[in-house]
Amino acid sequence: MDPSDQKHFTAVDYVIFAVLLAASMGIGLYHALSGGRQRTTQEFLMADRSMSCLPVSLSLIASFQSAVAIIGVPAEIYTHGTQYWFIGCAYFLGLLIPAHVFIPVLYKLRLSSTYEYLELRFSKAVRICGTLTFIFQTVVYMGVCVYTPAFALNAVTGFELWGAVLATGLACTLYTTMGGLKAVIWTDVFQTAVMFAGQLAVIVVGVNQTGGASEVWRKVWEGNRISALNLNPDPTERHTFWTLGVGGVFLMLSLYGVNQAQVQRYLSARTEKEAVRSCYMAFPSLQLSLALSCVMGLVMFYANTLHFGCFPQMVIYFVMDMLEGFPGLPGLFVACLFSAALSTISSAFNSLATVTMEDLVKPHVPAMTEARATLVSKALGWLFTSYAPITAVTFLTERALIVVVFDLQVALKLFGMVGGPVLGLFCLGMFFPWANPTGAMAGLGAGLALSFWVGIGSIFNRSSGARPLSAGCRAALLSDNSTSAVHTALDNLTLSKPSGLNRFYSLSYMWYSAFSCFAVILIGLIISFLTGPMKEEDVTPGTIYPVFGKLLCFLPEHLKKKLCCVTPRGPTVSKIMDAGPIPSIS
Ligand SMILES: O=C(O)CCCC[C@@H]1SC[C@@H]2NC(=O)N[C@@H]21
Numbered sequence: 001m002d003p004s005d006q007k008h009f010t011a012v013d014y015v016i017f018a019v020l021l022a023a024s025m026g027i028g029l030y031h032a033l034s035g036g037r038q039r040t041t042q043e044f045l046m047a048d049r050s051m052s053c054l055p056v057s058l059s060l061i062a063s064f065q066s067a068v069a070i071i072g073v074p075a076e077i078y079t080h081g082t083q084y085w086f087i088g089c090a091y092f093l094g095l096l097i098p099a100h101v102f103i104p105v106l107y108k109l110r111l112s113s114t115y116e117y118l119e120l121r122f123s124k125a126v127r128i129c130g131t132l133t134f135i136f137q138t139v140v141y142m143g144v145c146v147y148t149p150a151f152a153l154n155a156v157t158g159f160e161l162w163g164a165v166l167a168t169g170l171a172c173t174l175y176t177t178m179g180g181l182k183a184v185i186w187t188d189v190f191q192t193a194v195m196f197a198g199q200l201a202v203i204v205v206g207v208n209q210t211g212g213a214s215e216v217w218r219k220v221w222e223g224n225r226i227s228a229l230n231l232n233p234d235p236t237e238r239h240t241f242w243t244l245g246v247g248g249v250f251l252m253l254s255l256y257g258v259n260q261a262q263v264q265r266y267l268s269a270r271t272e273k274e275a276v277r278s279c280y281m282a283f284p285s286l287q288l289s290l291a292l293s294c295v296m297g298l299v300m301f302y303a304n305t306l307h308f309g310c311f312p313q314m315v316i317y318f319v320m321d322m323l324e325g326f327p328g329l330p331g332l333f334v335a336c337l338f339s340a341a342l343s344t345i346s347s348a349f350n351s352l353a354t355v356t357m358e359d360l361v362k363p364h365v366p367a368m369t370e371a372r373a374t375l376v377s378k379a380l381g382w383l384f385t386s387y388a389p390i391t392a393v394t395f396l397t398e399r400a401l402i403v404v405v406f407d408l409q410v411a412l413k414l415f416g417m418v419g420g421p422v423l424g425l426f427c428l429g430m431f432f433p434w435a436n437p438t439g440a441m442a443g444l445g446a447g448l449a450l451s452f453w454v455g456i457g458s459i460f461n462r463s464s465g466a467r468p469l470s471a472g473c474r475a476a477l478l479s480d481n482s483t484s485a486v487h488t489a490l491d492n493l494t495l496s497k498p499s500g501l502n503r504f505y506s507l508s509y510m511w512y513s514a515f516s517c518f519a520v521i522l523i524g525l526i527i528s529f530l531t532g533p534m535k536e537e538d539v540t541p542g543t544i545y546p547v548f549g550k551l552l553c554f555l556p557e558h559l560k561k562k563l564c565c566v567t568p569r570g571p572t573v574s575k576i577m578d579a580g581p582i583p584s585i586s
């Protein structure tokens with residue numbers, strides 16, 4: 001994109017952007033100076049377990065709706081049509097199962113880190129492996145979340161790349177390490193509102209510029225951008241109803257069922273019912289954010305008067321070009337991007353600090369006083385925001401950028417490759433009483449190995465399910481003064497029907513979560529039976545969800561007993577003793 005094309009901000013835009021950053025920090029400061037003033041880890045990491053369902057539900061959305069989705073989903077719709085919208089079908093089970101399976105088990109155990117469950121059910125070693133896997137996934141994901149808006153903005157508006165990364169990180173550090181989980185949740189609420197406002201503004205202006213909603217709708221139907229229901233069962237086809245609607249359920253479970261960032265929000269709710277309610281309330285907001293980004297992609301397709309490359313930054317270019325005549329709206333959209341990034345990064349920082357504190361520090365320093373533990377938690381917040389991981393990933397991205405354009409697909413692949421095996425580990429623990437620690441470790445290792453094999457294989461494999469670039473995309477790319485690397489990348493996109501191992505590499509990335517989850521369960525059970533399955537009495541009470549008991553509830557009791565469907569009893573006595581006074585059941 002030659003510099004003359006660059007769009008520039010007016011003073012109003014910078015003011016809007018600065019005001020929204022300042023507001024986020026103001027909320028953080030408020031929670032640092034109010035309430036218990038963040039003096040205990042219960043408050044700093046768990047918000048005193050006092051949150052109500054509304055802020056928790058909006059924070060649940062914000063945690064995994066970053067600039068990657070704000071930019072990536074419209075680019076996906078623009079390039080491939082509305083097939084991606086079917087991921088909305090995965091939101092039903094993707095939220096119902098966490099509400100009625102994972103929350104009841106995890107909430108009763110009164111955990112702080114979701115990986116404590118793995119020690120209660122299996123062993124300390126399994127817990128540490130779960131924690132380290134989560135830390136790896138979150139650090140990489142955080143780098144993508146910070147880099148995407150900064151890179152896209154820099155490409156379009158000359159917005160200083162490092163300035164953006166540092167400003168984002170600094171603002172986030174301030175309110176996360178000052179105000180703890182309370183600040184993170186309330187800033188998420190505010191930032192979700194900004195995200196919706198920014199996307200809505202683009203849609204309203206875009207529809208008006210295209211001659212009104214009826215005009216857009218007419219073009220939409222003519223332009224065959226509305227994808228039909230694609231029921232092709234081929235697992236190598238990138239986006240079909242099955243990969244999105246069914247594969248997407250496992251993606252949702254890995255995020256909204258067992259991911260520390262979300263579980264911590266459930267556990268910060270004042271009662272289990274509030275936690276379940278926050279899951280239900282997340283559903284309409286999730287559907288709304290999906291609809292907004294998909295409609296934005298459609299409007300882009302029809303309002304699009306210019307020819308773009310098909311990289312994520314085309315979304316920014318289009319938005320800046322369209323909003324140019326409306327002082328303040330470009331600033332609002334940039335604030336929307338950074339709100340999306342900040343809300344995800346602050347959740348990531350806070351959950352990283354929590355698991356590091358609970359899983360890696362506390363077990364080795366049991367006698368640590370509350371005050372010191374809180375201090376260490378804040379220091380961890382600083383550590384994780386010390387840009388060490390972000391700089392590393394950003395630097396790597398800088399180098400890898402030509403080959404791997406950071407967009408929606410990369411984020412979803414990461415969740416599938418790393419989140420899927422961890423989901424499998426929790427399912428193995430909750431639904432199969434016979435699973436033992438050896439089986440769990442072997443299952444996790446095998447699951448990660450398999451998902452990395454297919455994930456990395458698909459990047460380097462030529463005839464993998466690479467995205468068929470639309471004609472417009474290909475033309476734009478070839479016409480741009482794009483680098484030779486892009487040309488070679490294009491040549492490699494020849495779509496030959498994969499066979500043999502290539503077929504394995506061509507598995508749609510939307511199946512990674514399901515594939516690796518089942519691999520962990522299968523291998524975990526085989527190893528468990530080979531090394532002596534656990535007996536029911538050896539399993540810590542409250543760590544099993546009697547899925548067979550629930551599914552076979554019509555069977556007489558003695559038969560269910562025989563099928564060893566343990567009923568979930570209360571948490572172990574030790575857990576109750578050190579959990580402090582049980583709150584009155586409201
Ligand atoms: O936006 C991101 O940072 C990651 C991409 C979206 C993650 C998944 S997609 C299904 C679910 N719905 C969301 O809004 N986020 C998660």
Ligand code: NA
Nearest residue numbers: 062065340344
């Ligand atoms: Na976000």
